[in-house]
Amino acid sequence: SLDMDYPLPLLAAESGSFAYNTMKDRVPRILTKCIDTITQKPFEVSDQNVEEGRLDCQSVIGQLSQLRSEIMTDKSLTLLDDEIDDCEVWNARFEQNRSVHQSHPTWFSSPWLYVECFMYRKIQSVLSKSNHMKKFDPFLDQKNLALLQSLPAMRNLAAFLDQVLKIDLGDAKILGLRLQDFLQVSLWGNRCDLSLSGGEESSQTTDPHKNLTTLSEFLLVDCSKKVFDYLYIINQDKKTDKVVDIILDNSGFELFTDLILAEFLLASKLATKIRFHPKRFPWFVSDVTPQDFLDTIDILGKDSSQVLGDFALRWKERLQDETFTLITDENLTSFWTLPDPFYLMKNVSPSLLQLLETSKLLIFKGDLNYRKLVSDLKWLHETSFVKALRGFTSTPLCSLRTLKAEVVVGLPTGVAESIAKCDADWMVTGKYAVIQSNI
Ligand code: F6P
Ligand code: MG
Numbered sequence: 001s002l003d004m005d006y007p008l009p010l011l012a013a014e015s016g017s018f019a020y021n022t023m024k025d026r027v028p029r030i031l032t033k034c035i036d037t038i039t040q041k042p043f044e045v046s047d048q049n050v051e052e053g054r055l056d057c058q059s060v061i062g063q064l065s066q067l068r069s070e071i072m073t074d075k076s077l078t079l080l081d082d083e084i085d086d087c088e089v090w091n092a093r094f095e096q097n098r099s100v101h102q103s104h105p106t107w108f109s110s111p112w113l114y115v116e117c118f119m120y121r122k123i124q125s126v127l128s129k130s131n132h133m134k135k136f137d138p139f140l141d142q143k144n145l146a147l148l149q150s151l152p153a154m155r156n157l158a159a160f161l162d163q164v165l166k167i168d169l170g171d172a173k174i175l176g177l178r179l180q181d182f183l184q185v186s187l188w189g190n191r192c193d194l195s196l197s198g199g200e201e202s203s204q205t206t207d208p209h210k211n212l213t214t215l216s217e218f219l220l221v222d223c224s225k226k227v228f229d230y231l232y233i234i235n236q237d238k239k240t241d242k243v244v245d246i247i248l249d250n251s252g253f254e255l256f257t258d259l260i261l262a263e264f265l266l267a268s269k270l271a272t273k274i275r276f277h278p279k280r281f282p283w284f285v286s287d288v289t290p291q292d293f294l295d296t297i298d299i300l301g302k303d304s305s306q307v308l309g310d311f312a313l314r315w316k317e318r319l320q321d322e323t324f325t326l327i328t329d330e331n332l333t334s335f336w337t338l339p340d341p342f343y344l345m346k347n348v349s350p351s352l353l354q355l356l357e358t359s360k361l362l363i364f365k366g367d368l369n370y371r372k373l374v375s376d377l378k379w380l381h382e383t384s385f386v387k388a389l390r391g392f393t394s395t396p397l398c399s400l401r402t403l404k405a406e407v408v409v410g411l412p413t414g415v416a417e418s419i420a421k422c423d424a425d426w427m428v429t430g431k432y433a434v435i436q437s438n439i
Helices: 018-039 051-073 087-100 112-128 139-148 151-166 172-188 208-218 224-234 253-267 290-300 306-321 330-337 342-348 349-356 368-374 385-389 416-421
Strands: 219-222 243-249 271-277 324-326 361-365 397-402 432-435
Touching: 018 051, 051 112, 051 330, 051 385, 087 112, 112 330, 139 151, 139 290, 151 306, 172 208, 172 219, 172 253, 172 324, 172 397, 172 432, 208 219, 224 361, 224 432, 243 253, 253 271, 253 290, 253 306, 253 368, 271 330, 290 306, 290 324, 306 324, 306 361, 324 349, 330 349, 342 349, 361 368, 368 397
Parallel strands: 219 432, 243 271, 243 361, 271 324, 361 397
Antiparallel strands: 397 432
């Protein structure tokens, strides 16, 4: 039921809101791009039978075009009718949304988090019902291009980590500062898939450390010191396993920054094992799928630079010896592609929660994960982060998030107002960021 103690969810129905613009312009554009990609692929789809491949593509394109037009004209949402194992859960959400919010939920009148997730799930539904495109990733070309474009920035960052690891990290103060650096590197990796230099061309000579200093002005809350103090204290007990989970967001440069952070945690012995949580299928255009994760390491391994080659090799070894684990079990991945805020995990995916509770630290990457941490509600900006988690606090966690949606909590009084005065779009451009924690 609608809980009167909580603020309302973000809604696309509010004309002029970022949610509205997303559903009105961005989402149809994403679908158009998806359709264009598939239009160019008919011969790749089926190597056995070209004609069959062509018909398959045509049918998928037809359904995606229909989806786009239903969104643009704010038609009613419909139930799913596919064989994917979360189909029933989605249909249950449909009924809940109908009973809570309105009798005929439409694309713009339903909570934005729910409909935006539903759009990506609908794409998957269409693909799953095709003959040859069940595993097709309509965003793969975009993701691969972004990856190749950021190779120079990656070489640069890899060299930075390489340098850091050559220094003796025995001194707690230095260790702490470096952890803060790599948390921030991973944070800014979330900034619109751009490199740390903020979109300018990243040359080999750019100093990531200098970039972090420049960017720190836009970091509105920074709990990274607290995260270090916590990890350092549990590190005093050398015997226990120290598992850290990274709930991934985007592929490309961001994934690379996550791997760099993971490598630093292991090499510095702040953690003994890292578990990575990808999305089970293509999601929000650039999110990491298991295939993206493995392909990325392969591509790094083939790079002309020694430093990327070395890290790629090490990461392959880590996947072998399981100091890196990529979570792919459907029981443990399906929750991430539901529209549910994380406080519901205990009911919806107890097995995932159980796994996460064996972790010393959960690192949530990016904007969508943040929206799910705080339930995508219109909280006052001064609301405490822990309150907004609504009980999702059984394990220490931190969120590394650049702001790309109109929700943020945990800001000191007056900060939101003063930024808004000179920067009207401050919540949606990825320019500002937070590192927040329940520790
Ligand atoms: O463009 C807006 C948006 O689709 C948001 O709805 C979503 O939260 C964000 O982009 C995805 O960003 P991220 O990859 O950081 O989760
Ligand atoms: Mg994403």
